[in-house]
Amino acid sequence: MNTIWVIKNAYKKENKDSEIGIQIKKAENFLANQNHSLGSIWKSISRISVHWSEESTGTTTTTPTPFNYQTHPGTIYTSQLLNYSRLPKPKNEENFEKELEELTKSTSALNVSSPFQIQKKKMIFKFFDKLSQDFSELLDDKEENNVMVLIVVDKEQNKQSFTAHSAILRYRSSYFNKELSNLITLDGDNTNIKTITLQNISAQLFEVILKYIYGGIINTDNMDTKTIFKLMIVANELEFEELSERLENHFVESKAPWLRTYFTFVYNSSFENNKLKNLEKFRNDTIAKYPNLIFESAEFTSIRESALVSILKLNDLQVKESEIWDHVIKWGTAQNSTLPEKLEEWSDENFITLKTTLQQCLPLIRYFQISNSDVMEKVEPYNKILDEQLWNDLKQHLTLPDRPIKSIVLPPRVIELFSTILNEEQAVMISSWIDHRRVNYSSINNPYEFRLILRGSKDGFSPRTFWNVCDGYVNTIVVAKVKGTDEIVGGFNPLAWDKKTTEWKKTNKSFIFSFKEGYIQNSILSRVKDKDYALFYHYISDCYGPKFGGDEFRLESWVNDFTLDKQSVCSSAFFNHYEKPIRSTSEKFSITDYEVFTVITKSSCSIS
Structure with a gap:
C-alpha cells in the first residue's frame, strides 16, 4: 500500500474528489481484495501513476524503481494553457515503452475492460435430454385445447391412424406445415381434428418418424x-432434412457394398428424389462404372423409363454400345407383353409398338x-424401329465410313481400359489357362470377358472392402502389382467368395x-495340387x-x-498346396494396386 500512499500524498487535500483521486481510491479498494498474482500488474499501474503525479505537480518522488523521465531544464509545467509546440520532445527511459506494452498485454489477458473492472464469463446450460423426454410425453397428450391431426398411413389392407399436435408438426416439418395450411377443418364434433393421408408410407416407418418428431431419437437396432x-x-419426402441427410451420409459412407448389392432397388427407390445429392452422385458413379449391376439384374425391366433415359445419357458408361442396344431392346419388349416371342412372327404393327415405347431411348x-x-x-433385325434416314446412314457407314452422313452422330462414350494392371495379351493367356488350352486363344477368339x-x-485397399x-x-481373377518391382501376381477362384465363412475351400x-x-x-x-486346401x-x-x-x-x-x-x-x-512358387523370393511385400474381375463368357453366361 506504500505506492498508493505516495500517490495520495502527491495531491493536495482539495483534490481528493478529483477524477484521479477517485481512481486512486478505487485502486486501493481493489488491491485490498486481490491475491498476490495481480500484485505485479497493479504495482506497474502505481509506478505509472507516480509518473503522472510528478508530471502534474513538478515534484519528484523517490520510489524503489522510478522511471527515468527527464524534463526540460528551466521549464515549468502548470495547468495553464501554454504552447509547448516549440519545445524539444521529452525523452523517456529506454525501457518505458516496453514496460507499458507488457502491462497492456497483461491486462488484456485478464479480459479487463478498464484498470479496475473485470468482465464475467457467460455460462449457458443446455438440457436437451429432458426437453426430448417432455416432448415424447406430449405425444400421448390428447387435451381438448390442442388442435390434433389424424394421420392415416399405409395401403388399404394395412391402414393405420396416428394422432399428433398440429403445432408440433408445423414447426418440425415444412411438408406438414404446407399440408396443414391447405386443409379444411372437418365438420361435426371433431372440429379440432384435421386429417392427412399418406398411403405410400408404411405404418411401421411412420411410427418411427413420429417418435423422431417428438423425441428427436431414432433407434435402428431392430431394423x-x-x-x-x-x-x-420417407424422411426426405416429409422434409425432415436433418434426419434424411444423416441417413444418406450413413449409407454412402458406410453401406456402399449394400447399395451395390441391391442397386436396382436403390436406383428405383431414390431416382425421383433429387434432394439426396450424395446418393445421386453415388448412383451415377456406380452405374457408370458397373452398368451391369442394373442391366443384368432380375429387376432391370421394371425400372422406370426416366431412369433408363438417365442411364443412357451417361457419357462414361463402361459398356459396349452393342450391349446397350441389347438391353434397350430387352427393356422395351418387356413393357409390351403382347409382342410375339419369336421376332420372325412380328408384324409391322409390333415394330411400331416397340418404337413408340422406346422413343425416348433410341x-x-x-x-x-x-x-x-x-x-x-x-x-x-430391328431396323424398322429406326428412322429411315438413320438406318440408311448406318448402312452407308458400314461400307463407306468416310462419306458424310445426314444423321446426328453422338460422340463416343469414354471407355476406360478394362484393366490398369493387365494388358489384353495377358488376359488372353489367363483365359487359355482357365480352359487348359495347349494353344492359347487369340484376342479374336477369346471366349471370355473380364468384367x-x-x-x-x-474402391480402396482395405481387406474388408475386398x-x-x-x-x-x-x-x-485377382491380380496385384508388387510394389517396387515389375511383377504382377494373381489367382483364379472358380468358387464364390463368402465373407461369412471361415474354412478351407x-x-x-x-x-x-x-x-x-x-x-x-x-x-x-x-495349378492347385491339393484340392482340399485350394x-x-x-x-x-x-x-x-x-x-x-x-x-x-x-x-x-494389419493397418487396413x-x-x-x-x-x-x-x-x-x-x-x-500348389505346384510351384510364383515368385523367386518368399519376402513379404505391399502392392501398388490390385483388381478383381469376374470372368464371364461373351454371351453373358457364367463359365462352368
Missing part, C-alpha cells in the same frame, strides 16, 4: 438395412460406335500365376483378403491397407 433405407426416403444410342458385325447381327468388380485405387464387394461372385480348378509387367514371357502358372476364407476379414493355399498367394494388411505394411506374400516355404 434391417432395407428398412433403414426406406426410412431415409436417340441416345451411339449407333456409329457399334461394330459392323454387331450392326448386322443385332441392329438390322471389373473392384479396383483398389478406386470381402464386401466380392462377396458372392464366382469365377474371379475345395476345388481342383483354381490356379495362381505371375507376369512381368507388360509381358507374357517368363510367366509362371501354378483356398482359405479367413474370419479376420479386417486383415486378410484373398488367400490361395496357405501362403502361396495371400493379400494381407494392402499398400502400406508389407504383409502380403507368395511363398511355398511352409505350404505346398
Whole structure:
C-alpha cells in the first residue's frame, strides 16, 4: 500500500474528489481484495501513476524503481494553457515503452475492460435430454385445447391412424406445415381434428418418424438395412432434412457394398428424389462404372423409363454400345407383353409398338460406335424401329465410313481400359489357362470377358472392402502389382467368395500365376495340387483378403491397407498346396494396386 500512499500524498487535500483521486481510491479498494498474482500488474499501474503525479505537480518522488523521465531544464509545467509546440520532445527511459506494452498485454489477458473492472464469463446450460423426454410425453397428450391431426398411413389392407399436435408438426416439418395450411377443418364434433393421408408410407416407418418428431431419437437396432433405407426416403419426402441427410451420409459412407448389392432397388427407390445429392452422385458413379449391376439384374425391366433415359445419357458408361442396344431392346419388349416371342412372327404393327415405347431411348444410342458385325447381327433385325434416314446412314457407314452422313452422330462414350494392371495379351493367356488350352486363344477368339468388380485405387485397399464387394461372385481373377518391382501376381477362384465363412475351400480348378509387367514371357502358372486346401476364407476379414493355399498367394494388411505394411506374400516355404512358387523370393511385400474381375463368357453366361 506504500505506492498508493505516495500517490495520495502527491495531491493536495482539495483534490481528493478529483477524477484521479477517485481512481486512486478505487485502486486501493481493489488491491485490498486481490491475491498476490495481480500484485505485479497493479504495482506497474502505481509506478505509472507516480509518473503522472510528478508530471502534474513538478515534484519528484523517490520510489524503489522510478522511471527515468527527464524534463526540460528551466521549464515549468502548470495547468495553464501554454504552447509547448516549440519545445524539444521529452525523452523517456529506454525501457518505458516496453514496460507499458507488457502491462497492456497483461491486462488484456485478464479480459479487463478498464484498470479496475473485470468482465464475467457467460455460462449457458443446455438440457436437451429432458426437453426430448417432455416432448415424447406430449405425444400421448390428447387435451381438448390442442388442435390434433389424424394421420392415416399405409395401403388399404394395412391402414393405420396416428394422432399428433398440429403445432408440433408445423414447426418440425415444412411438408406438414404446407399440408396443414391447405386443409379444411372437418365438420361435426371433431372440429379440432384435421386429417392427412399418406398411403405410400408404411405404418411401421411412420411410427418411427413420429417418435423422431417428438423425441428427436431414432433407434435402428431392430431394423434391417432395407428398412433403414426406406426410412431415409420417407424422411426426405416429409422434409425432415436433418434426419434424411444423416441417413444418406450413413449409407454412402458406410453401406456402399449394400447399395451395390441391391442397386436396382436403390436406383428405383431414390431416382425421383433429387434432394439426396450424395446418393445421386453415388448412383451415377456406380452405374457408370458397373452398368451391369442394373442391366443384368432380375429387376432391370421394371425400372422406370426416366431412369433408363438417365442411364443412357451417361457419357462414361463402361459398356459396349452393342450391349446397350441389347438391353434397350430387352427393356422395351418387356413393357409390351403382347409382342410375339419369336421376332420372325412380328408384324409391322409390333415394330411400331416397340418404337413408340422406346422413343425416348433410341436417340441416345451411339449407333456409329457399334461394330459392323454387331450392326448386322443385332441392329438390322430391328431396323424398322429406326428412322429411315438413320438406318440408311448406318448402312452407308458400314461400307463407306468416310462419306458424310445426314444423321446426328453422338460422340463416343469414354471407355476406360478394362484393366490398369493387365494388358489384353495377358488376359488372353489367363483365359487359355482357365480352359487348359495347349494353344492359347487369340484376342479374336477369346471366349471370355473380364468384367471389373473392384479396383483398389478406386474402391480402396482395405481387406474388408475386398470381402464386401466380392462377396458372392464366382469365377474371379485377382491380380496385384508388387510394389517396387515389375511383377504382377494373381489367382483364379472358380468358387464364390463368402465373407461369412471361415474354412478351407475345395476345388481342383483354381490356379495362381505371375507376369512381368507388360509381358507374357517368363510367366509362371501354378495349378492347385491339393484340392482340399485350394483356398482359405479367413474370419479376420479386417486383415486378410484373398488367400490361395496357405501362403502361396495371400493379400494381407494389419493397418487396413494392402499398400502400406508389407504383409502380403507368395511363398511355398511352409505350404505346398500348389505346384510351384510364383515368385523367386518368399519376402513379404505391399502392392501398388490390385483388381478383381469376374470372368464371364461373351454371351453373358457364367463359365462352368
